[in-house]
Amino acid sequence: xxxxxxxxxxxxxxxxxxxxxSTLATAGNDPVIQDIDYTPNNPNALSTITFTATVTxxxxxxxxxxxxxxxxxxYADVQNVTMEKTxxxxxEREITLKHADANIIHYQIIVEDQGMWYKSSxxxxxxxxxxxxxxxxxxxxxxxxxxxxxxVIGIIAHxxxxx
Amino acid sequence: MTKKRIDIKKSHWAILSVCIFFLxxxxxxxxxxxxxxxxxxxxxTLDNTxxxxxxxxxxxxxxxxxxxxxxxxxxxxxxxxxTHDHYETDDLVILSVDIDSRESPSDxxxxxxxxxxxxxxxxxxxFGMDDGTIWSRYQLSGGIPTLCIFDQEGTLIFSHEGVxxxxxxxxxxxxxxxxxxxxxxxxxx
Numbered sequence: 325x326x327x328x329x330x331x332x333x334x335x336x337x338x339x340x341x342x343x344x345x346s347t348l349a350t351a352g353n354d355p356v357i358q359d360i361d362y363t364p365n366n367p368n369a370l371s372t373i374t375f376t377a378t379v380t381x382x383x384x385x386x387x388x389x390x391x392x393x394x395x396x397x398x399y400a401d402v403q404n405v406t407m408e409k410t411x412x413x414x415x416e417r418e419i420t421l422k423h424a425d426a427n428i429i430h431y432q433i434i435v436e437d438q439g440m441w442y443k444s445s446x447x448x449x450x451x452x453x454x455x456x457x458x459x460x461x462x463x464x465x466x467x468x469x470x471x472x473x474x475x476v477i478g479i480i481a482h483x484x485x486x487x
Numbered sequence: 488m489t490k491k492r493i494d495i496k497k498s499h500w501a502i503l504s505v506c507i508f509f510l511x512x513x514x515x516x517x518x519x520x521x522x523x524x525x526x527x528x529x530x531x532t533l534d535n536t537x538x539x540x541x542x543x544x545x546x547x548x549x550x551x552x553x554x555x556x557x558x559x560x561x562x563x564x565x566x567x568x569x570t571h572d573h574y575e576t577d578d579l580v581i582l583s584v585d586i587d588s589r590e591s592p593s594d595x596x597x598x599x600x601x602x603x604x605x606x607x608x609x610x611x612x613x614f615g616m617d618d619g620t621i622w623s624r625y626q627l628s629g630g631i632p633t634l635c636i637f638d639q640e641g642t643l644i645f646s647h648e649g650v651x652x653x654x655x656x657x658x659x660x661x662x663x664x665x666x667x668x669x670x671x672x673x674x675x676x
Contacts, residue, residue, distance in 0.1 A: 391556060391557075393557070393558065393559065395559070395661070396559050396649035396650040396661075396664070397557075397559050397630035397631060397632060397633075397648060397649040397650065398554075398556070398557040398558065398559060398560070398630065398631055399629050399630050399631075400554065400586060400587070400622070400626070400629050400630065400631050401629055402556075430556070446556070473507040476507075477503075477504070477507070480500075480503070484496070484500075
């Protein structure tokens with residue numbers, strides 16, 4: 325009886341060990357996105373932000389996705405670019421923001437590895453020094469053309485007087 | 488000879504002035520005053536059917552350009568729900584077209600499900616995917632949501648970038664948001 329129980333215990337421990345090893349082996353192959361960071365800590369609109377990420381995995385392709393928004397809209401020209409590998413598991417990329425009136429950005433790290441996609445959560449960063457845009461700042465096309473016309477006429481009149 | 492030269496110069500001067508004057512007048516016509524006739528754009532619905540603007544003649548049409556990752560677009564849909572509930576389906580059609588070609592119908596359906604669960608909206612109007620022609624034609628300065636409103640003859644009469652509200656300003660929203668109701672009442676009556 326004791327012998328049977330010991331046999332069962334040994335079998336159980338062997339099976340448990342095999343399961344644990346296989347789990348570790350599997351987990352070691354899947355990319356893991358860690359330690360996402362960005363500088364500067366308080367970016368401005370139109371500034372350049374450096375994103376860094378620690379990503380494990382066999383040979384993943386790592387992207388950073390950045391969208392710029394203001395309160396009532398987001399800009400469709402999102403930036404989704406490949407990050408450069410700076411060390412075995414470190415990746416880095418500079419992103420220059422494009423919209424002066426954006427007051428917040430969302431970013432996300434996206435990893436592609438052997439046909440599988442992994443994403444970090446979408447994080448938000450408030451921008452400082454946004455420029456307001458009420459849409460009425462520029463004089464309009466006709467106004468500019470009128471001003472140019474007046475200047476040209478004035479120059480022609482001046483030249484005519486001289487000669 | 489000198490007098491003739493002066494006369495020629497005067498006539499050139501007059502012609503130049505007239506040309507510049509008319510150029511200034513014409514320049515005003517190049518700005519978008521929303522007098523563009525509605526084009527017969529097409530898009531693909533979530534069940535893979537191709538639809539056209541012309542399929543909705545005799546109805547006012549709201550074209551809502553959006554993407555699932557755009558948070559303000561979700562707020563816009565809440566306002567579109569109020570708009571949809573206010574008018575008869577015989578009078579108004581809403582087309583919410585996802586302009587991000589990287590997204591799939593399942594992404595859209597997931598988004599809709601999340602919005603329904605979170606805000607209790609039904610979103611029972613037409614959703615679809617841009618085939619690449621809608622956004623390139625109707626975007627204003629690259630922001631979403633962008634709304635376009637076409638009258639019953641397919642003429643584009645309104646376009647706006649950013650969130651529009653239906654009528655009353657919801658709590659926490661800015662007071663100066665564009666209201667859709669006066670525009671739609673004017674078309675639908």
